[in-house]
Amino acid sequence: xxxQEPVIxxxxxxxxxxxxxDLAGTSRLKYPPNVRLIRMMCSGMVDPKYVLKAxxxxxxxxxxxxxxxxxxxxxNGNYKAxxxxxxxxxxxxxxxxxxxxxxxxxxxxxxxxxxxxxxxEMTEKIKSLGPTELKKELVA
Amino acid sequence: MTDCVRLPVDQGNMNAAxxxxxxxxxxxxxxxxxxxxxxxxxxxxxxHTLVRDPERLDGLDxxxxxxxxxxxxxLSSLTFKKPGYRIGAFLRxxxxxxxxxxxxxxxxxxxxxxxxxxxxxxxxxxxxxLGLVAESGDAAALDxxxxxxxxxxxxxxxxxxxVCEHPAxxxxxxxxxxFGGNPEEGILFCAQTDKGRDALGETGLEEAQExxxxxxxxxxxxxxxxxxxxxxxxxxxxxxxxxxxxxxTLKTCINCYNCRAxxxxxxxxxxxxxxxxxxxxxxxYFRWAGKRGRVKLxxxxxxxxxxxxxxxxTLCVGCxxxxxxxxxxxxxxxxxxxxARRTQARFGYEPGRSPDEPLPLSxxxxxxxxxxxxx
Numbered sequence: 174x175x176x177q178e179p180v181i182x183x184x185x186x187x188x189x190x191x192x193x194x195d196l197a198g199t200s201r202l203k204y205p206p207n208v209r210l211i212r213m214m215c216s217g218m219v220d221p222k223y224v225l226k227a228x229x230x231x232x233x234x235x236x237x238x239x240x241x242x243x244x245x246x247x248x249n250g251n252y253k254a255x256x257x258x259x260x261x262x263x264x265x266x267x268x269x270x271x272x273x274x275x276x277x278x279x280x281x282x283x284x285x286x287x288x289x290x291x292x293x294e295m296t297e298k299i300k301s302l303g304p305t306e307l308k309k310e311l312v313a
Numbered sequence: 314m315t316d317c318v319r320l321p322v323d324q325g326n327m328n329a330a331x332x333x334x335x336x337x338x339x340x341x342x343x344x345x346x347x348x349x350x351x352x353x354x355x356x357x358x359x360x361h362t363l364v365r366d367p368e369r370l371d372g373l374d375x376x377x378x379x380x381x382x383x384x385x386x387x388l389s390s391l392t393f394k395k396p397g398y399r400i401g402a403f404l405r406x407x408x409x410x411x412x413x414x415x416x417x418x419x420x421x422x423x424x425x426x427x428x429x430x431x432x433x434x435x436x437x438x439x440x441x442x443l444g445l446v447a448e449s450g451d452a453a454a455l456d457x458x459x460x461x462x463x464x465x466x467x468x469x470x471x472x473x474x475x476v477c478e479h480p481a482x483x484x485x486x487x488x489x490x491x492f493g494g495n496p497e498e499g500i501l502f503c504a505q506t507d508k509g510r511d512a513l514g515e516t517g518l519e520e521a522q523e524x525x526x527x528x529x530x531x532x533x534x535x536x537x538x539x540x541x542x543x544x545x546x547x548x549x550x551x552x553x554x555x556x557x558x559x560x561x562t563l564k565t566c567i568n569c570y571n572c573r574a575x576x577x578x579x580x581x582x583x584x585x586x587x588x589x590x591x592x593x594x595x596x597x598y599f600r601w602a603g604k605r606g607r608v609k610l611x612x613x614x615x616x617x618x619x620x621x622x623x624x625x626x627t628l629c630v631g632c633x634x635x636x637x638x639x640x641x642x643x644x645x646x647x648x649x650x651x652x653a654r655r656t657q658a659r660f661g662y663e664p665g666r667s668p669d670e671p672l673p674l675s676x677x678x679x680x681x682x683x684x685x686x687x688x
Contacts, residue, residue: 221620221623222585222616222620222623225616225619225620225623229616242679242680243679249677252677252678252679253674253677255677255681255682255685255686256660256673256674256677256681256682257674258682258685259659259660259682259685260623260627260656260659260660260674261623263655263656263659264619264622264623264626264652264655264656265619266655267550267553267554267651267652267655268553268554268555268556268559268619269554269555269556270556276687277685277686278686278687279686306555306556306557307556
C-alpha cells in the first residue's frame with residue numbers, strides 16, 4: 174500500500190503528558206490521528222524494549238512524553254528517561270533508524286496546546302522520513 | 314625507591330617460581346586464599362582454582378594463555394557477599410575491568426581481594442590452547458609468550474585480544490610487568506596500590522627496575538591493536554548498518570543465550586528472555602504469521618541482541634567470552650564492541666577504568682542532553 178499514513182506510538186506519563194492530551198481533547202483542539210497513546214505512570218518506566226517493540230511491530234515514530242525536569246511526580250523518573258532515550262537513540266541509530274524518529278518531549282499537564290502542536294510537528298516529520306526500513310519486512 | 318620486585322626464575326622453570334611466590338603469600342598470611350589458573354590433577358586444562366593450602370599449588374600455571382570462562386564472573390561468585398577471607402586473585406586486564414564493573418553493580422567485592430594482573434599478550438580459544446599444550450606440554454605458557462613477543466602470526470590468538478587496547482591495567486594492586494623482560498630469567502612484580510606494596514613487602518624479594526624496553530613494547534602493541542580495532546569497527550559499522558544487515562549477521566543465531574551466560578557484565582539475576590514475557594502464547598505466533606504471511610522461529614533474535622546492547626553495551630569490556638561461547642561462531646564480540654563504542658562515547662564512559670566512576674545509567678544531572686528534547 175503506497176501513501177500509507179505513518180504510525181506514531183506515544184508513551185506518555187499519566188500525570189503530565191497524558192493529562193495534557195486529555196486537555197487537548199476537552200478543548201476540542203485538532204491534531205493528526207496518527208498517534209496511538211499508551212499511558213505509563215511515568216516516563217521513567219519506559220523500558221527501551223517497548224520502544225524497540227513498537228518499531229518492530231510497524232511504528233514509524235515513537236514519542237516519549239514526560240513532566241518537565243524538576244516536576245516529575247516521582248521526583249526523578251524523567252531524568253532517568255532522558256538518559257535512557259539517549260541510549261536508545263544511539264543503539265538504534267547504529268542500525269539505520271534515524272534519531273529523529275524517537276522524540277522525547279516534556280509536556281506539562283496544562284499544556285494541551287503544546288501536546289497537539291507536538292503531534293502535528295511529529296507527524297509531519299515522520300511523514301517526511303517515510304516508513305521505516307523495518308516495516309518492509311516485519312519480524313518478531 | 315621502586316615499587317617493583319623481581320622473582321628470579323631458575324632454569325627457565327617459570328611456574329616453579331610462581332609456586333614459591335604464591336605459597337609465600339599464603340604462608341605469611343598476606344592472603345588467606347588464592348584464586349589462580351591451575352592445571353587440574355587429571356588433565357591439562359588451566360582453570361581458575363581456589364586454593365587454601367600452600368602445599369596444593371601443583372599445576373599452577375597463571376600465564377597459561379587461556380581463559381575458558383570469565384574469571385571475573387567466577388571471582389564474583391566468591392565475593393558477592395563480603396568474603397571472610399582475603400583472596401589473592403589473578404585476573405587478566407579484561408577480567409579485571411569486568412570485575413570492576415561487577416563491583417559497581419554490587420555483585421563483587423574489591424576490599425577483600427588482592428588483585429594481581431599482568432601485561433597481557435592475549436589468549437587462545439580452549440581448543441587451540443589444547444593444541445598448544447599437545448605441542449609444548451608444560452612449557453606451553455612460555456612458548457606462547459615467546460612466540461607472541463616475536464610477533465608470530467601463526468599463533469591462534471582470540472579475535473577479541475587482537476583488537477584489545479588494554480594489554481595492561483595500572484589500577485590492579487599488583488601487575489606482572491612482563492613486556493621488555495624475559496620471563497625465563499625473572500618476573501617483575503610491580504605494586505600499583507598501597508595494598509599491593511604491603512603485599513610485595515612481605516615477600517622479601519629484591520627490589521628491581523622496570524625494563525627499559527617496556528614502554529616501547531607497550532606502545533607498539535597498542536598501535537597494532539588499535540589499527541586492527543579500527544578496521545573491525547569500520548567493517549561492522551558497514552556490515553550491520555541496517556536491521557536487515559543485522560539480521561543477516563545474526564542468521565545462524567538460535568537464541569541459545571550462551572553469549573548472555575558467558576558475558577561477565579550481563580548483570581540481570583533473572584534475564585527477561587528466560588521469563589514468561591518471551592514465552593509467547595502459541596496464538597501469538599499464529600497471529601504474527603497471519604499478519605505477515607510467515608514468521609521464522611525462534612522469534613526475538615535481533616530483539617534479544619539489541620536488548621542486550623541496551624542493557625550492557627555501556628559496560629562491555631570486549632573480553633570476547635560471548636564469541637567464544639557461541640555454538641555457531643557468530644561475531645558477537647564484534648557486534649557488541651561496535652555498539653559499545655557508540656554508547657560509551659555518548660556517556661563519556663569507560664568501563665573498568667575506576668571503581669569510583671558510576672555506571673552511566675545509574676546517575677543523572679539536572680541539566681544534560683538538552684539537545685535530546687530540542688529545547
